Amino acid sequence: MPDVLLIGNNLSVLVAAAELGAAGRQVVLVTDGRPAGGHFRGLRLEGIDIDIGMVLLEQGGDPLSSGAVPELAGYRPRVRYDWTRFGPLVDDWLRAQVDMVRTPTPEVVMDGRRWPDHLIADRLDVLASGELTAPQPLPRTDPRHAAAKVDSSAYDTMTYAEAAELNHGVDVQRRLITPFAEKLLGSAHSALLARYHRSAWLPLYWPETVTAAVQGRPPGLTEHPFWTTASGFVGDLVHSLERRVAGFDRVTVDGTEVDSVTPVDGRWEVRTKGGGRWVAAAPVVGLGPARVQSLLGLPTSEREPGASVVAVCCLVRGAAIIHPAGCLSVVDPAYTTYRLTDQDALAGLDPQWHRVVVEAGPAAAARMAAGEDVEAALVAELARLLGVDGSVDGDVRALKTLTARNAVAVPTVGSLAADAEAHDALQDAWPSAVLTGNLLGFGATSMNDQVVQGLAAAQQLR
Structure with missing residues (x-):
């Protein structure tokens, strides 16, 4: 019987x-017939490694020497952005x-013109174009203020569309952000809960930030940086x-593939179709x-459909x-595309052939299902x-060309x-299991969340 049994193929x-192996524990990893690493593994096509769309690395803090990091046992998967409390630990682990390498500043395309990215990189240059109206003032004490999005009960039910128009103003939101949201999420964009906007x-x-940017004053934000690997292929992490x-x-x-999971004398027996029989008291499940x-x-359980x-x-x-770009989000409604990613440009590489992925949302998926040549249109x-x-x-x-149904989860009141x-129900049926990834909820599937979960599981079982 192994010291630790891991079941699944997610990153966690x-x-x-890897961590338990380094600690000398006897470990069995059962991947259920799927390649390890899940989405973050990427693809190998004609001998070429390609990430599936935009896959970037984020860092969350200074090196570990700069201060204390909370105990991993205190990780709260149902609290949005909780991985950031462990940012220095994640940073050091990734670097190991x-x-x-740091990527160039992501960009957006609007009305045929490129701007530094205001969607994910916190660059609000486009707001100072002189053509936008600032939002109405909103007191910091108002529970709908963006500063309260993690803890305020108002954000338990407030949709992103409602919160964004209130905090950004109708003009800014509808011109700079809604067209992108509609392309990415389709009709589901109106139901997305505000607390999960980063999904x-x-x-x-904050409305004060938007107002300062619209008025040409410093908004008080620094650019949110992103990194990739030296090869430009983030899947290198999995490999x-x-x-x-x-x-x-x-x-x-x-x-x-797993054939059965059965309780036996207070433990759990996992049998695989390859003839494996593994027993553990507290398996880690991914x-x-x-x-x-x-x-x-x-x-x-029937989950509400996501965006294809x-x-x-x-x-x-x-x-x-002629017009290179590393990560280019396309707000411009003249395009079906919502994002283009050149993973070589992101890494500062210029090979003879660049690896580029172009992505489109539900409208393109529907056209493809109807028999249209969407690939040619996107190319x-x-x-x-x-x-x-x-x-x-x-x-x-x-x-x-990949088509992924319901690939982007859309957290709503009903789906949560x-x-x-x-x-x-799962915890009642399998109380000893250590759950990871989307078994922990919508907010626990990012790369850094899964790194924290994997490190926490290893620490618990070491």
């Missing part, structure tokens, strides 16, 4: 496997896994962890909710790119955004209630 269990890469600034895990004699990886419910014979995504993974001849938009001469054959090669009910 892979982090835990991969070589990191859709949407900002929620680095896999290599670490493979180097430990006391870590076994069972890559076959599977999806529906998969766990199926294995345990629980009713499958179409992503076209391309190679673009570097010499043909044409990619060429237009990068200034590639569309008349030259061979400058852009589409390697693969259903999620909490399913979580409670």
Whole structure:
């Protein structure tokens, strides 16, 4: 019987496997027939490593020597942004896994013009264009003020559309942000809860900040920085962890599908279709909710649909790119595309062929389902955004088009209630399990949240 049993393929269990292996524990990792690392693993197409859309690294604090970090046991997955309390720990851990480089400032496209990004990078240059109206004043004591979004009960039910128009003003919100939200989320954008705005890469600034920017005064924000790996492929993090895990004699990886999960004498027995039989008292679980419910014979909870995504993974001849961009969010409604990511430009690389992914939302997915050639349309938009001469054959090669139904979760009042009910039922049925990833709720699936979860699980079971 292993010291620790890890079940699933998300990033959390892979982090835990690497940390427990380094501590000399006997570990079994059962990936349920799926590649380890989940979404963060990326793809390998024609021998080329490509991240699936925009995948960036974030750092959360100064090096560990600068101050105390809370105990990992105190991590609160249902509190938005709780990983930031452990920022210095996450920073040091990431730097130990991969070589990191800071990316250029992300940009946005509006009305055919590029600006520094105001959606994710906190660059509010576009607000000082002289054409926008500031929001109405809102006292800091008002529970609807953006400063209260984490703790105020008003944010338990307030939608992003309501909170953003109140804090940003109708003019700023509808011109600079809503077109992007509509492209990304479709009709679901109006139901997204404000507290979860970052799940859709949407900002929620204080009204005082927006007013200062509109009036041309310093808004009091510094640019939010992002990093990538030296190779430009963030999936290197997953591959680095896999290599670490493979180097430990006391870590076994069972890559076959789970066949059954059964309670036996106060412990849990996991059998796999490859013939594995593993027993543990407190397994760490990193599977999806529906998969766990199926294995345990629980009713499958119906989650509200999310936003579907179409992503076209391309190679673009570097010499043909006239208007380079690392990360480009497209607010301009003239485009179906909502984001373009050149992972080589993000890393400061200029190879002969750049790895570029262009993404579009539910409208594109619906058109694709209806039989339209959406890939060609998105490739044409990619060429237009990068200034590639569309008349030259061979400058852009589409390697693969992915369609992911409900890929972007849209937290709503109803979905959070259903999620909490399913979580409670799971804990009742599997009380000893250490849950990770989306088994902990909507706010616990970011890369850094999963790093914290993996480190916490390893510390608990070490």
